[in-house]
Amino acid sequence: MLFNSYQFLLFFPIVTIIYFLLPRKVRWMWLLVMSYYFYMNWHAEYALLMASSTLVTWVCGNFVSRVRDEGKRKAVLTVGIVINLGMLGYFKYTGFFLDLVQRACNLLHIAWTAPRVSILLPVGISFFVFQALGYMIDVYRRDVEPERNLFKYALFVSFFPQLVAGPIERSKNLLHQVSEPHDFDEKRVREGLLIMMLGFFEKVVIADRACIYVDAIFGNWIAASGRQIALSTIVFSIQDLGDFGGYSHIAIGAARVLGMHLMTNFRQPYFANSVRDFWSRWHVSLGTWFRDYLYFPLGGSRKGKRRKELNTMIVYTVSGLWHGAALKYVAWGMLNGALQVIEGWFPKPKIRHPRLHHIWDVARTDFLIAITMLIFRAGSMSAAVGMLWRIVTAWNAPNYATGFSYWQAVCVTICIVVLFVFEVLHEKKITMTQLTDRLPWAVRGALYIAAILAIVVFGVWGPGYNAQAFIYFQF
Secondary structure (H helix, E strand, O other), X not given: OOOOOHHHHHHHHHHHHHHHHOOHHHXXXXXXXXXXXXXXXXXXXXXXXXXXXXXXXXXHHHHHHHOOOHHHHHHHHHHHHHHHHHHHHHHHHHHHHHHHHHHHHHHOOOOOOOOOOOOOOOOOHHHHHHHHHHHHHHHHOOOOOOOOOHHHHHHHHHOHHHOOOOOOOOHHHHHHHHOOOOOOOHHHHHHHHHHHHHHHHHHHHHHHHHHHHHHHHHHOHHHOOHHHHHHHXXXXXXXXXXXXXXXHHHHHHHHHHOOOOOOOOOOOHHHOOOHHHHHOOOOHHHHHHHHHHHHOOOOOOOOOHHHHHHHHHHHHHHHHHHHOOOHHHHHHHHHHHHHHHHHHHOOOOOOOOHHHHHHHHHHHHHHHHHHHHHHHHOOOHHHHHXXXXXXXXXXXXXXXXXXXXXXXXHHHHHHHHHHHHHHHHHHOOOOHHHHHOOOOHHXXXXXXXXXXXXXXXXXXXXXXXXXXXXXXXXX
């Protein structure tokens, strides 16, 4: 069930109304049932996979919390990690592994043909597996108390707003919230709905309309001019923010309506002044997950500069592989890691004009990130290299007819400007609720209605429209 579907627009109000009408003690049970129903709308059988991951990490978490023998604790933790990563590896990387073996055999002139496999990737598997693993490791470290109630823990893993594309929540933040009573609060509900509205604006108005142009260019880049490829890369950078940032805002807003607070997943990433700063602002929940459960255990920055650089490269290579079973994702991750390593080689210069210097740093960072975004979006690594080469050699080639009309371009441009204004306000710590609360209730109500109508009118949906899945559902 997609957020940007008619089913969800019916599902969410029903779930919310019944949730607040039910007695406090059973509300979490209702959310658990509805979360599994939400997930089973894709492929019902894969709910068993999520349930298996939940059961394994719950059992392991309870075991390591009760046993004092460190050897046994590590052994059980290892078993839990292997089982969960094994499930993730089978569904996500079997085809990738067989392809690598086939390529190696071809290079070595070994007569072997890889078997054809067709394994459907369960939606959101990377997200709920990482969330469950994070809980188990936190319990092992004694950072949190284990959840003794299996079904409350199951709700923590399957909570529907953030189930299939994050934020990847931490047990410290979300686990205790599933047991707490959450009464109806008009201000909190209004705040949540405003956040959801921003998410829908980002997704159906900006991302899904920008997708039309981006798909046309990336789908036939050989016929496109260099400037079209460059422009489509910039547009994709905005599309990706609108798509994934939009999902995160809808998830955070929906949880807020229900009384729960999810972590911020995006903090105005295109205002970053370095690649490292960018990745502290983009997909924050994944970045901090890798920091706490991979980078720090590897030694972080505690074992010298060279070890820090190696750890950074390992983390971003693994992050690239997490994003997809393809060499282009590995290359994309390694490039992002290498850019951060290179940034560390240069000392901070003396700044005479801080504002101009900051603008230059932001522009340089966005340029570098755009290159990585082209690799991320390209159909393959060879296609990415070809597109970069075409930007250099065919800048003034004849434009390819994309079918993207002038008025669509105007609409996207205006909406990007509006999004930029929201990003500036958020960078200054000004929320939409703070702005609207200053208005008289009649003006505020009219503004809400106008915003909803604008999303309906300018959004890409309606008869004949197939709701576009969020980009990160494939990861």
